[in-house]
Amino acid sequence: MSSKREPPPLPEPLTPLIDAHTHLDACGARTADDVRAILDRAGEAGVVAAVTIADDLDAARWAAQAATWDPRVYAAVALHPTRANALNDDARAELEQLAGHERVVAVGETGMDLYWPGKLDGCADPSAQRESFAWHIDLAKRTGKPLMIHNRDADAEVLDVLRAEGPPETVIFHCFSSGPEIARTCVDAGWVLSLSGTVSFKNARDLREAAVLIPPDQLLxxxxxxxxxxxxxxxxxxEPYCLPYTVRALAEVVDRPAELLAEQSSATARRVYGV
Known part of the structure; x- marks a missing residue:
């Protein structure tokens, strides 16, 4: 992300939409007023709710608190796979406590990331990521909340851990970016695939081929x-207010009206997150 570019203009409203995965803290939110301002802008574009996601312990604490500041905000808590080295006993205890909060609606984002090891100082190695992923899978099972997966360049590894541990009842692949073969595997397993702005990128041909395979009730x-x-x-x-741009781009890919996609994805989000 380049800070030199101006934010996109407010899109034509498209509603109801639920932003299934965002990072309000990384968007600059610190206070309840900040959160309300972001959700007010989102509301002008038809986005009625958002799930703010944690990627480290500080973010998990903040997300759980932010979800109490505004009824349009929910939270997910976990350690990002690149930060799996931080999953010590104290972190486990605190994440278990946070995951039990009523407005924490998922365990995530967790999973596997094989892009950053060797490129990012301090990035957890694959073995630490697998151990952390397995623990988060168990946490999702124990809390009865959806498991939200981060998968970057790790299709086979993510599927291997899910098979070894046994998936929880609800699995969400956030920012799904794999091709049609993995999409079929996930759809057949009953898992939910969440699509982001990457579906609009010119170089995302495999992802667009995958998108048409996702049934409405498995799409976020x-x-x-x-x-x-x-x-x-x-x-x-x-920012969450930009979501209609992605949905309209996706509507062209799957040849369905954007208004229908908005309604269907919102219904799926409400069912999956229990909100």
């Missing part, structure tokens, strides 16, 4: 804000 939409701003605003700051 997300911003992953402040990242992955949809075309033609790629590189500009993202």
């Amino acid at each position: 939409v997300e911003t992953d804000a402040p990242f992955l701003t949809p075309h033609p605003f790629r590189g500009a700051p993202n």
Whole structure:
């Protein structure tokens, strides 16, 4: 994300939409007023709710608190796979406590990331990521909450851990970016796939082929804000209000009306997250 580009303009409203995965803290929110301002902007675009996601312990504490500040906000808590090294006994105890909060609606984002090891200082190695992923799978089972997966360049590894541990009842692949073969595997398993602005990127041919395979009741939409701003605003700051751009791009890919996609994805989000 480049801070030099202006934020995208407010899109034509499309409602009801639920942003299934965003990072309000990384969007600059610190206080309850900040959170309300972001959700008010989102509301102008038809986005009625958002799930703010944690990727480290500080973010998990903040997300759980932020979800109490505004009825349009829910939270998910976990350690991002690149931060799996931080999953010590104290972190486990605190994440278990946070995951039990009423407004924490998922365990995530967890999973496997084989892109960053060797590129990012301090990034957890694959073995630590597998151990952390397995623990989060167990936490999702014990709390009865959906498991939200981060998968980057790790299709086989993620599926291997899920097979070895046994998936919880509800599995969400956030920012699904794999091709049609993995999409079929996930759909057949009954898992939920969440699509982001990447579906609008010109180089995402495999993802667009995958998108048409996802049934409406297994499809979520997300911003992953402040990242992955949809075309033609790629590189500009993202926020939940930008979600209609992604949904309209997806509507062209799957040849369904954007209004129908909004209704269907919102219904799926309410069912999956229990909100």
